[in-house]
Amino acid sequence: MAQIQRNQPLYEQLMWRIKAQVAAGVLVIGEKLPSVREMALIEGLNPNTVAKAYKALEAQNVIETVTGKGTFIRRNGENADDELVEQLKNKLIEVTIEAKRVSISPNQLHSWIDELYGEKQ
Amino acid sequence: MAQIQRNQPLYEQLMWRIKAQVAAGVLVIGEKLPSVREMALIEGLNPNTVAKAYKALEAQNVIETVTGKGTFIRRNGENADDELVEQLKNKLIEVTIEAKRVSISPNQLHSWIDELYGEKQ
DNA sequence: TACGGTGTACCATGTAACATAGTACACGTA
DNA sequence: TACGTGTACTATGTTACATGGTACACCGTA
Structure with a gap:
């Protein structure tokens, strides 16, 4: 609605x-x-x-x-569910395929990831 | 159906x-x-x-x-549409947040990406 | 020219997900 | 008791998906 x-x-x-x-x-x-x-x-x-x-x-x-x-x-989970990891990897595959297609370098993806991991440890 | x-x-x-x-x-x-x-x-x-x-x-x-x-x-695009890049980044953000939550290391994500980039150049 | 293959554009039908509105219930706390 | 909490319903309407079917314009070839 x-x-x-x-x-x-x-x-x-x-x-x-x-x-x-x-x-x-x-x-x-x-x-x-x-x-x-x-x-x-x-x-x-x-x-x-x-x-x-x-x-x-x-x-x-x-x-x-x-x-x-x-x-x-809740506190963060320590070990990940297998199904969740698989789902996560698939999503990352999609991102990577798309990035590769439009000529975005892997290093660019790496830095985006590191940027987020850096936030408040 | x-x-x-x-x-x-x-x-x-x-x-x-x-x-x-x-x-x-x-x-x-x-x-x-x-x-x-x-x-x-x-x-x-x-x-x-x-x-x-x-x-x-x-x-x-x-x-x-x-x-x-x-x-x-068609041949691969050389330059990426701004909207597409934004959309791509958002998807990567989601992946990263989720990975961080279940304690998957950034290095693990990096290697998954590099693995895909390695395929047939 | 006629014909077959191509993508495209419709219309109709049915299913499922999504979002809202409203009501009611069981639980815990003050 | 009274209030706030999450939860579970029912109902309604919209939208996206998927399928079935028909028709059209275009291209290449026989």
């Missing part, structure tokens, strides 16, 4: 915003996220859409949800 | 198969692709779905289509 969107569903966009904030250190472990209804107001989304994002994030162990209390940032 | 699928639409899956074959050197510049109807039989898809993939690939300058003759592999 809202759907101004470019390519990605709204709930996935929200997931990435949260993930990025965790990766950047803006959201720290144990920190409480806004409630489903509150986040809906902030982001201009339907509470159901936020709930969908939260549920998906919990399935990925990014957040922890305690019924009646709220949702909280 | 067919839709056994994991995640990606069929026409996009076909696009990536063709792109990968170009990147790997299986398909060379000037080579003719199977016709829309022929490819549909090969891949078990509807001709319209193949046509959609071909049309998208032409929009990305991967192939060239000559009405009445067929579709052919």
Whole structure:
């Protein structure tokens, strides 16, 4: 209904915003996220859409949800799920194929990666 | 209707198969692709779905289509569209955030990239 | 010229995902 | 008890996908 969107569903966009904030250190472990209804107001989304994002994030162990209390940032996983690694590699393959096609050097990709890893350790 | 699928639409899956074959050197510049109807039989898809993939690939300058003759592999683009680079970078950001989260080292990502760049120069 | 192969453009149908709206429930805390 | 929390429904509407089918303009060749 809202759907101004470019390519990605709204709930996935929200997931990435949260993930990025965790990766950047803006959201720290144990920190409480806004409630489903509150986040809906902030982001201009339907509470159901936020709930969908939260549920998906919990399935990925990014957040922890305690019924009646709220949702909280979880500590990073140490070992990766095989399926997740495979999925991640496939996505990287797509990026690399595309980069190669338009003559972007591997070093350019490397520096983009290092740039992100550098943020807050 | 067919839709056994994991995640990606069929026409996009076909696009990536063709792109990968170009990147790997299986398909060379000037080579003719199977016709829309022929490819549909090969891949078990509807001709319209193949046509959609071909049309998208032409929009990305991967192939060239000559009405009445067929579709052919195009030479690689030298300079990248700004929007495409931005899109590519965003995808890489997503990969990196996810990799960081599950404790995959940047060096691991680097080697995956170099591995693909190594294929047939 | 006629014919077959090519990409393209339609229209119609059905399925699934997405997003919203609204209601209700079980739980924990103050 | 009252309130806020996540969750689970049902319902509605839109959009993307995929397929089926038909038709057209173009090219090359017999």
